[in-house]
Amino acid sequence: MTLAIRSSNLVKTYRAKPPVEAVRGIDLEVEEGECFGVLGPNGAGKTTTIEILEGLLPATSGDVEILGLRWNRDAMAIREQIGISLQETRLADKVSVLETLTLFRSFYRDGIDPEAVMRSVSLEEKSRAWVKKLSGGQKQRLAVATALVGDPKLLFLDEPTTGLDPSSRRQLWDIIAGFREQGRTVLLTTHYMEEAERLCDRVAILDGGKVIALGTPPQLIAGLGAEHIVEFAIDSGVSDPPLAEHWNDLPAVTGSTYEDGSYRLSVSHPHLVIPALIDRLEGSGLRMASLTTRHASLDDVFVSLTGRQLEEPEGDHE
Amino acid sequence: MSEATPARLADRQHPLIALVNARLREFIREPAAIFWVYGFPLLMMVALGVAFRDRPVDQFTVVVQKGAGVEKLVDALQPDERFRVELYDQAESRRRLRTGKTDLVIVAQDGGSGGYDFYFDPTRPGSSLARSMANDVLQRAAGRDDVVASRIHETSEPGGRYIDFLVPGLLGMGLMGGGLWGLGFAIVDMRLRKLLKRYVATPMKRSHFLAALGISRLVFTIPEILVLLAFAHFFFGVVNHGSYLALGVLVVLGAFCFTGIGLLVGSRAETLETASGLMNLVMLPMWILSGIFFSVDRFPEAIQPIIMALPLTPVIDSMRQVMLEGVSLSALGMEIAIVAAWGAITFVLALRWFRWT
Numbered sequence: 001m002t003l004a005i006r007s008s009n010l011v012k013t014y015r016a017k018p019p020v021e022a023v024r025g026i027d028l029e030v031e032e033g034e035c036f037g038v039l040g041p042n043g044a045g046k047t048t049t050i051e052i053l054e055g056l057l058p059a060t061s062g063d064v065e066i067l068g069l070r071w072n073r074d075a076m077a078i079r080e081q082i083g084i085s086l087q088e089t090r091l092a093d094k095v096s097v098l099e100t101l102t103l104f105r106s107f108y109r110d111g112i113d114p115e116a117v118m119r120s121v122s123l124e125e126k127s128r129a130w131v132k133k134l135s136g137g138q139k140q141r142l143a144v145a146t147a148l149v150g151d152p153k154l155l156f157l158d159e160p161t162t163g164l165d166p167s168s169r170r171q172l173w174d175i176i177a178g179f180r181e182q183g184r185t186v187l188l189t190t191h192y193m194e195e196a197e198r199l200c201d202r203v204a205i206l207d208g209g210k211v212i213a214l215g216t217p218p219q220l221i222a223g224l225g226a227e228h229i230v231e232f233a234i235d236s237g238v239s240d241p242p243l244a245e246h247w248n249d250l251p252a253v254t255g256s257t258y259e260d261g262s263y264r265l266s267v268s269h270p271h272l273v274i275p276a277l278i279d280r281l282e283g284s285g286l287r288m289a290s291l292t293t294r295h296a297s298l299d300d301v302f303v304s305l306t307g308r309q310l311e312e313p314e315g316d317h318e
Numbered sequence: 319m320s321e322a323t324p325a326r327l328a329d330r331q332h333p334l335i336a337l338v339n340a341r342l343r344e345f346i347r348e349p350a351a352i353f354w355v356y357g358f359p360l361l362m363m364v365a366l367g368v369a370f371r372d373r374p375v376d377q378f379t380v381v382v383q384k385g386a387g388v389e390k391l392v393d394a395l396q397p398d399e400r401f402r403v404e405l406y407d408q409a410e411s412r413r414r415l416r417t418g419k420t421d422l423v424i425v426a427q428d429g430g431s432g433g434y435d436f437y438f439d440p441t442r443p444g445s446s447l448a449r450s451m452a453n454d455v456l457q458r459a460a461g462r463d464d465v466v467a468s469r470i471h472e473t474s475e476p477g478g479r480y481i482d483f484l485v486p487g488l489l490g491m492g493l494m495g496g497g498l499w500g501l502g503f504a505i506v507d508m509r510l511r512k513l514l515k516r517y518v519a520t521p522m523k524r525s526h527f528l529a530a531l532g533i534s535r536l537v538f539t540i541p542e543i544l545v546l547l548a549f550a551h552f553f554f555g556v557v558n559h560g561s562y563l564a565l566g567v568l569v570v571l572g573a574f575c576f577t578g579i580g581l582l583v584g585s586r587a588e589t590l591e592t593a594s595g596l597m598n599l600v601m602l603p604m605w606i607l608s609g610i611f612f613s614v615d616r617f618p619e620a621i622q623p624i625i626m627a628l629p630l631t632p633v634i635d636s637m638r639q640v641m642l643e644g645v646s647l648s649a650l651g652m653e654i655a656i657v658a659a660w661g662a663i664t665f666v667l668a669l670r671w672f673r674w675t
């Protein structure tokens with residue numbers, strides 16, 4: 001099996017007062033043809049890591065190999081074969097979509113016809129529109145198109161969907177999934193666990209400059225010991241609701257929390273717990289107001305590893 | 319993606335051409351930039367050309383201080399159209415002289431029989447001239463005869479006027495402004511947008527990028543210079559007494575020189591404020607010292623070597639020599655060497671220091 005990306009013991013300390021240890025020993029192996037997600041909260045070191053891999057930032061120490069090549073010897077050869085989208089680039093305002101793609105196409109020896117790339121990201125109607133007239137989602141699709149126009153083997157995307165609405169996000173997911181289906185490699189960073197679960201074959205969860213968990217999303221969730229979450233609320237008007245622990249002895253329950261009138265149970269087998277739960281409520285004379293069950297997510301994994309939420313509560317996207 | 323076939327070579331523009339194209343497009347889509355590059359030197363030329371247009375007769379304001387016997391004095395000066403004679407009392411006369419409202423104050427002693435006192439400011443050229451002319455007129459009115467006969471031949475040919483002097487200065491100013499504002503700001507803006515970083519993540523050759531900036535500068539410069547020259551020709555009758563080829567060579571060389579300086583100024587700055595501060599720091603001395611508006615000979619001998627070492631001075635000086643005196647390139651070796659050296663050295667330093675990420 002060939003590795004598209006291999007890094008070992010990657011360290012990056014920014015010179016500042018005091019020095020910032022942004023990356024503290026990261027080992028990654030990304031196989032050819034897989035979509036690999038780097039997941040983590042703000043400041044975890046995602047951008048620092050990806051920019052070292054992209055050859056844009058020198059590492060303090062450690063070793064990087066991209067498609068079997070080294071940045072210090074074969075920089076041009078690597079650049080010919082990768083496509084990147086930075087976390088934050090504002091492309092030239094007064095240049096049209098097609099002109100932008102034509103410019104980026106000119107940099108690569110082999111690439112894709114700019115009009116074809118434009119169609120593949122559904123921007124053909126905006127062909128002549130200036131970049132500054134595009135919506136956020138369209139700009140982001142254009143940014144990804146500039147990464148695709150060199151016909152890369154390996155695609156780096158730093159938070160490609162941050163700040164986008166759900167439909168724009170889904171459009172980008174389709175583009176990324178389409179690229180991966182051609183047997184090519186993607187490395188993307190995100191702090192949306194749903195995005196990682198939907199797109200990625202494997203994810204590394206980063207926190208404080210270190211990999212705190214690595215595996216396929218199902219593996220990581222299975223590591224929780226309970227793959228399902230049951231959430232329910234009881235009728236308001238109950239003056240003295242039972243404590244969260246009241247439900248812990250139900251079958252298959254491994255943990256419980258109570259917040260805002262709603263209980264959240266970690267559960268290994270929902271079909272065992274739900275009938276028992278309904279019996280218990282009837283016996284206590286309580287009425288259920290709502291009931292949902294869902295699969296545990298990477299977010300739950302992050303919470304159980306760090307005790308913190310992964311996604312920021314408010315939409316403060318930088 | 320599946321319909322996207324790997325492109326044939328013909329689909330790919332040469333990166334240098336693509337980069338130049340992109341720059342040119344951005345420039346022509348930016349009306350404010352066009353105004354500053356093309357409009358500003360033109361406005362300057364119109365304003366200065368009109369303000370300093372050479373009048374056939376210079377008129378001087380002469381104040382005669384009120385008092386006995388001034389009628390004779392006024393009668394002697396009044397008919398001469400070179401003087402505008404005004405009458406004020408002592409205090410007001412002095413005030414007018416002090417504030418520059420008059421060039422000369424004349425006081426008649428004892429009704430003129432005791433002679434005249436002239437009050438003027440010798441540091442003002444007009445003042446001294448007014449004094450000698452008024453003295454002349456008054457002496458003749460009093461009966462003096464010229465000892466030697468003198469004849470006067472006036473000339474005002476194109477080539478010797480202020481506007482003729484000014485136009486090469488404005489050409490130089492345009493080259494400097496275009497190179498610094500046009501490049502420095504564009505580069506810092508691209509750095510702020512992380513566009514430079516995005517470019518160097520592609521296989522783009524960095525030298526192509528910098529060369530494209532220089533080439534597009536040159537392409538903007540040609541119409542800019544032509545517009546200025548055409549305007550000067552049709553509105554002020556300014557002509558080039560030298561060869562257009564020589565002028566063209568100097569323009570290209572000047573543009574190259576200020577491209578290098580502009581690249582260097584933009585090579586590391588990370589904010590627009592830093593960049594504009596640096597640009598002003600670089601341009602201000604040349605604005606003042608390099609002889610855009612008046613001859614550098616007016617500055618003291620001691621700082622002449624410094625003035626001559628500034629890049630704008632030889633750019634303007636050589637263009638002036640070509641346009642006003644028809645000097646050929648071979649006689650301008652020194653100027654050309656200085657300008658070329660500035661361009662080459664700054665270009666190399668810019669390449670070395672350039673901050674891409």
Ligand SMILES: Nc1ncnc2c1ncn2[C@@H]1O[C@H](COP(=O)(O)OP(=O)(O)OP(=O)(O)O)[C@@H](O)[C@H]1O
Nearest residue numbers: 014016020022041042043044045046047048049318
């Ligand atoms: N140029 C720099 N100088 C000093 N510190 C830096 C620099 N860039 C990043 N850092 C710090 O390094 C740490 C990691 O930053 P990084 O940008 O890699 O995080 P991230 O995971 O990409 O976060 P986000 O989700 O907000 O993009 C942060 O604490 C950040 O403040």
Ligand SMILES: [Mg+2]
Nearest residue numbers: 046047048087
């Ligand atoms: Mg980041």
